[in-house]
Amino acid sequence: MSEFEGKRLVKGNFAASYAARAANVQVVTAFPITPQTLVVEKISELVDSGKMNCEFVRMESEHSVMAGLIGASYAGARTFSATSGQGLLYMAEPVHWAAGTRLPIVMTIASRGIAPPWNIWADFSDIVTQRDSGWLMALLSGHQEIYDSVLMAYKISENPDVMLPYMLAYGGFILSHTSKPIHMPKQSLIDEFLPKIPKLGWDHVFLDPDRPIMHGNLIMPNTTPGYQEFRMKIQLAQLKAKPIIREVAKEFKETFGRDYGNGMVQEYKCKDAEFIMINCGILAKQMENVVDFMRSLGHKVGMLRLRTYRPFPTEDIIDAVKHAKIIGVVDRATAFGSPTGGPISSETMAALHNDPQTKDLRVIPFINGIGGRDVVTQQQKRQFEILMECYDKGELVKNEELMSTTYWTGAMGVK
């Protein structure tokens, strides 16, 4: 059996590299940044040893990494890269260009905190800065999921109804640098699962001297269809992506046997739960144990893992929590100045408010694990207790972690 098939013990970052290889990517551009480095080191090793057949370009900055991928994708190649934190911020301008051009680029993000002060540990604030760029985004919870999501991402991104780039984020170090066994399917199965790369380039943009086109010109505000319609189409593609993400997750389960909920969200004992916590990333995985423990004490709790961040799983959340008495939303990211300070909690409140089934559902925001700060099960248990207490009292429970209306778990109070 090839070293790329079957069960292997790999670091989270290597799972991304192996998946890129399995997805037959044709061009990889890269620039090192902690904690992403291992992803591109492994690809470099695989390419140089002849085990991976792709163009690998060592760029001189993240800005060039993304500009390079855009060029390669314009040329019709399947492309891949990886970055983290500051690197993502530095490439922000071409990140938006990639979505505007509707290029199916896939990029993994070993998420880290934003400086200053310097921080290299798990924190999704980096991708939150690119939240509204038009990229599809997923928040991943495990090594196997990193591998599997890269495969699913190409299938979703390259769908003609979507044609949007994909960011796959997982916590730096906690997932990127730890090792766990993953199962890598047979290449023939993967090849069958993935879409064929079009021979003549993508349908909408291509660089073919026999079919010359120009792309990206200036366009006057009142030209119709024009800029506004192009922007609308990005949002439309985000909406169209929802059923496609669900479909691909289903097909993935049927083909490879692994379950990622409906692709948008993954429920953990939500069906009969009165108290539901929305969580994401590795802390959601950890919270499953807490749910079990709380259930053993007789509490009807559940956890909803937000897997897809863009498009925002509005309907999926409403559907999963509409019967709950109260819900909590746990962010591992900051959105300064937003209603709650947490990006997912702010957005969840807005999403629920507009639906008659959930408009009166109370949402308690939590923020934890910022810059990789430890969050232990005891603290997650406490988050559930706070949620239940808030429901019982009908008001926010006062404690040192509460700032305005948000609980900053594991933080000292600040003045």
Place this chain on the structure above:
Amino acid sequence: MTNMKEIKEVPDIDRNLWLPGNATCAGCGLDLSLRWALKALGPRTVLVTPASCLNVVIGVWPKAAPDFPFINMVFAGGAAAATGIYHGLKARGIEDVNVMTYAGDGGTTDIGIQGLSGAAERGTNIIYVCYDNEAYMNTGIQRSSSTPLGAITTTTYFGKQEHKKNLPAIMAAHNIPYVATASVADPLDLYDKFKKAKDIKGLKYIHIYAPCPPGWKIDSERSIEVAKKAITSGMWILYEVENGVFRLTGKSKRYIDPKKRKPIKDYLTIQGRFRKLTDDDFKELEKYRDSLWRQVNKELSFQELEEK
């Protein structure tokens, strides 16, 4: 070097890939340079242009002046995007296409220099062109690091205090296979350089002197005259560095003799942008011109020594 008689016999020389009727100003150096560059490169050319006048003069959507694949790109991404295009096409088995970046001096000497330097160091097989109109013309004539001393721009009200950055020299220091300067006042020399660049592997850098009538405050019909005077005064030198070998080319060859160079005042005083030059400025610019030629002499005499 191709002469006038020969160029007329080049097949398809009348075909314009860069179409007339585009939105360039009358007398635009960029327009002329691109027309000639494409005559040399031919239709199997893909072009990427970062933010610059070229983004606009191609035509406001859905109009299009290029009759070849053309994409716009972020300001600092010209070289990197071309790099990606080259590798993307290569991955698909397409290697007979010229991949070219066409950037202004701002996109090259300022915001784009990092990406360009990276692509040069990696030896990426692309042609990178800087059409140098010596300021940010698209945004309304702000100074760039390629603006010469004394030139008035909208951000140097009394004239720029610093000299022009010598980017071709910086590119030559990257030891790339081909660096050339060119000018719209010597189209055959320009044509030859693109012809040559087309067949060289690695990063080819061509820096074109491209007058901008509204930016330089000159009448449109004097665009070529100014470009000629830049050469005859020795302020702009046509040369190429091919695999490390320096060579004066085209109309600049005769100006190796300092006595043949025309006074720089002839070049400067016909341009409105230099209207605030003081006597000291003239002297300073003359010194600058002489220092450029000193570099040329140095290169040539080193090569002579090596040959011995």
